[in-house]
Each structure stands twice: as structure tokens, then as C-alpha cells.
Amino acid sequence: MxxxxxxxxxxxxxxxxxxxxxxxxxAKQGHEIHFITSSIPFRLNSLEPNIYFHEVEFTHYPxxxxxxxxxxxxxxxxxxxxxxxxxxxxxxxxxxxAICAILAKQMAKHxxxxxxxxxxxxxxxxxxxxxxxxMIQFGIEQSDAVTAVSNSLANQTKDMLQIERPIQTVYxxxxxxxxxxxxxxxxxxxxxxxxxxxxxxxxxxxxxxxxLEDVVRTFAGVYKEIPSRxxxxxxxxxxxxxxELVRELQLENVVHFLGKQKNIPSLxxxxxxxxxxxxxxxxxxxxxxxxxCGVPCIxxxxxxxxxxxxxxxxxxxxELGDVERFVxxxxxxxxxxxxxxxxxIHAKERAMQRFSSxxxxxxxxxxxxxxxxx
Ligand code: GMT
Numbered sequence: 001m002x003x004x005x006x007x008x009x010x011x012x013x014x015x016x017x018x019x020x021x022x023x024x025x026x027a028k029q030g031h032e033i034h035f036i037t038s039s040i041p042f043r044l045n046s047l048e049p050n051i052y053f054h055e056v057e058f059t060h061y062p063x064x065x066x067x068x069x070x071x072x073x074x075x076x077x078x079x080x081x082x083x084x085x086x087x088x089x090x091x092x093x094x095x096x097x098a099i100c101a102i103l104a105k106q107m108a109k110h111x112x113x114x115x116x117x118x119x120x121x122x123x124x125x126x127x128x129x130x131x132x133x134x135m136i137q138f139g140i141e142q143s144d145a146v147t148a149v150s151n152s153l154a155n156q157t158k159d160m161l162q163i164e165r166p167i168q169t170v171y172x173x174x175x176x177x178x179x180x181x182x183x184x185x186x187x188x189x190x191x192x193x194x195x196x197x198x199x200x201x202x203x204x205x206x207x208x209x210x211x212l213e214d215v216v217r218t219f220a221g222v223y224k225e226i227p228s229r230x231x232x233x234x235x236x237x238x239x240x241x242x243x244e245l246v247r248e249l250q251l252e253n254v255v256h257f258l259g260k261q262k263n264i265p266s267l268x269x270x271x272x273x274x275x276x277x278x279x280x281x282x283x284x285x286x287x288x289x290x291x292x293c294g295v296p297c298i299x300x301x302x303x304x305x306x307x308x309x310x311x312x313x314x315x316x317x318x319e320l321g322d323v324e325r326f327v328x329x330x331x332x333x334x335x336x337x338x339x340x341x342x343x344x345i346h347a348k349e350r351a352m353q354r355f356s357s358x359x360x361x362x363x364x365x366x367x368x369x370x371x372x373x374x
Contacts, residue, residue: 004088004089005077005089007037007089012042019117021175021357031050032052035053036054039055056069058072070099074100086110088115089104089114089115091115093124094136094139098139113144113371115145116145117146120153145371146167147170148282150171150307172288172355173359174288175357176352179293188270200275200330201231204278205234206238214321216246218277220251221326223251229254233260271293273295275326281300283303284308291308291347292352295347296344297314300320300321301317301320313346
């Protein structure tokens with residue numbers, strides 16, 4: 001059994017969810033898991049044996065304009081490596097987490113291996129300040145193994161950063177015991193959604209790259225033809241602009257702004273279609289969450305989305321920004337009940353089989369074993 005330190009963003013977000021759920025699964029296998037983060041990870045809400053949490057504390061000295069969080073993290077990681085005699089540090093994101101892990105490895109006396117998982121196209125690689133390029137290259141080259149959450153992200157990283165070393169794809173997964181379709185009758189009633197109304201859903205952190213305007217305009221097109229509602233789950237920089245757009249389009253009575261929500265499986269259980277028209281998306285964990293709840297997805301043809309949605313089988317892939325096609329596909333699925341049923345079944349099957357959490361856990365374990373030379 002291994003002692004594994006996990007560094008991730010503890011807040012809501014796909015990478016934090018994956019890091020935490022993976023930690024929980026590894027702990028169930030008997031490994032000892034040490035989360036080293038600024039606060040308790042969002043999903044770590046139950047007491048689990050073998051799971052420890054080390055909080056990174058940092059002092060605000062008046063001489064520093066910005067508190068040196070990354071250095072505080074590296075110091076804490078080094079302390080935990082030595083105190084707990086960790087075998088592996090699994091860093092989620094090259095910057096800053098892999099860099100902190102490398103620094104910690106140099107500071108620590110006990111020997112440790114570093115596994116880095118790359119999560120996001122815009123954050124990890126693209127659209128990023130060029131001054132960070134060297135640091136990302138360094139983080140990747142100095143890790144003992146590097147994984148990416150899709151082939152698309154692995155290839156983009158290699159191309160853009162001229163990386164020679166292998167980057168192995170290990171897909172994301174969902175916790176199957178939580179993500180399943182539940183009876184939605186009562187919940188729909190509480191939300192004032194009528195039996196005959198169809199429900200479209202979008203879940204994100206409302207960043208510009210998620211193209212919420214396309215979500216609302218797609219819904220507007222569907223609503224013209226089919227009695228329906230749109231559930232917008234999440235919060236972020238685009239919230240006000242999208243709120244205004246919904247008012248302009250006079251859709252405020254049928255678009256529900258739900259803000260950040262914890263019970264995503266229940267919300268997905270009310271949904272008939274999930275929309276993800278992002279312009280950057282290395283995987284799109286929300287797609288997998290929807291698929292596990294039997295919700296067909298329509299997403300854009302970018303990044304890792306085509307690796308998650310099977311076009312014409314579990315949902316549809318359309319070109320970026322082609323709102324008309326998104327509308328047409330949504331109407332097609334909502335009108336044809338038997339097609340919707342088939343897509344729903346296939347979506348669930350694909351989520352359970354291709355992205356089985358057990359399988360993904362084994363893939364990570366094999367990587368740990370390999371870097372340890374066992
Ligand atoms: O998409 C975001 O803004 C959040 C970000 C994160 O840190 O969770 O998501 C990235 O990692 C997820 C988990 O691997 C992926 O499902 C998302 O596609 C990826 N986001 C982007 O590539 C933009």
C-alpha cells in the first residue's frame with residue numbers, strides 16, 4: 001500500500017472533484033491519502049479512514065504585496081513528505097502545483113516521486129501568459145510521470161510546449177454511486193416545471209470560454225418550438241451579462257438561475273438535454289456527470305468534447321458557435337421520444353463502461369507503481 005500526497009484546487013471545479021474522488025477511491029483500496037491544500041476539498045464531506053488533510057497556512061507579512069502562497073504550499077508539502085514518508089505526490093495542474101511539488105521534493109529528505117495531471121487547456125497550456133511557458137515546460141519535464149485528461153490535451157500540450165516525453169491520457173470519471181438518474185417528479189413540481197415541459201441544463205463556472213450566450217440563444221430557439229425551461233447552474237464572471245440577455249429576450253420566467261449548487265445529480269435528473277458549447281474544454285466533466293444520469297449532451301467540436309460525447313449515439317457534436325445546429329439537434333431529440341430514450345441509455349452505458357471509475361483508478365495505480373519502479 002502506498003502513501004500518496006494529493007495537491008489540488010480544493011474549491012468547486014472538475015479538477016478538484018477528480019482529485020478528491022480519486023483520493024477517496026484510493027483510500028478504499030487501502031492506500032494512505034494526504035490532501036495538502038488551502039482548505040478541506042469540497043467533496044471531502046464524509047469521514048473516510050486513511051484520508052488526512054494538511055492545511056496550508058500562510059502569514060501575511062506587510063513587506064509582501066502578495067502573500068507567497070506557492071512557497072507556503074511547497075514548504076508544507078516538503079514537511080508532509082518527511083513526516084509521513086510519502087511515496088508519491090500527485091499534483092493536479094502543472095502550475096503551480098507540480099512546480100511546488102518539485103521544490104518540495106528538493107527540500108525534503110525522504111525520497112518521493114511526482115505524478116502530474118494536466119486538466120485545463122486554457123489554464124495549463126493555451127491562452128496563458130508566455131512568461132509561464134518555461135515554467136510549465138519545467139513542471140512537465142521534471143515530473144516522474146505526466147498524465148492529461150484527454151488525448152486532445154496531451155497532444156496540444158506536446159505541440160505547444162515542444163514536449164518530448166510521453167504524456168499518458170487518463171480520462172476523467174464520475175462517482176457512479178452518486179451520479180444516477182433519480183425520480184424527478186417531486187423536484188420538478190417544486191421548481192414549478194410542468195409535466196409536458198422539457199428541461200435543458202447548463203452547468204459551469206460562467207467563464208467567457210463556456211459561451212453562455214450560445215446556451216441562452218440555443219434555449220431561445222428551442223423554446224420557440226417546444227414548451228421548455230433552462231436551468232443555469234453555477235456562478236462566475238459572465239453572470240450579470242447573461243442575466244441581462246435573458247431579460248432582453250424576455251425569457252426570465254423560463255430560465256432559472258440557480259447559482260452554485262451541491263446536489264448536481266438531482267438537478268441532472270430533471271434534465272432532458274445538457275448543453276456545453278465551450279470554446280475551450282480539455283474534457284468537460286459535466287458532460288460525463290450528465291451522461292451518467294442518462295442525459296444526452298450537445299457540445300462543441302473542440303478539445304476533449306468529441307472524446308466524451310459519441311456523436312449521434314450519446315449526443316451530438318456541433319461546430320463552435322453554430323447555434324442553429326445546436327437548436328436543430330435539441331429539437332430533434334426532444335421531439336423523438338424513442339431516439340431520446342436510446343441516446344439516454346447509450347449515454348449512461350458509455351459513462352459506466354468507457355469512463356469506469358474503477359478502471360481509471362487502476363490506471364493511476366499502475367502509473368504510481370511504474371514510477372516507483374516496483
Ligand atoms: O473548466 C474550468 O474552468 C475548470 C477547470 C478545473 O480546474 O476544474 O476544468 C478543467 O479541468 C476539468 C477536469 O479535468 C475538465 O473537465 C475541464 O474540461 C477543464 N477545463 C478546460 O479545459 C477549460
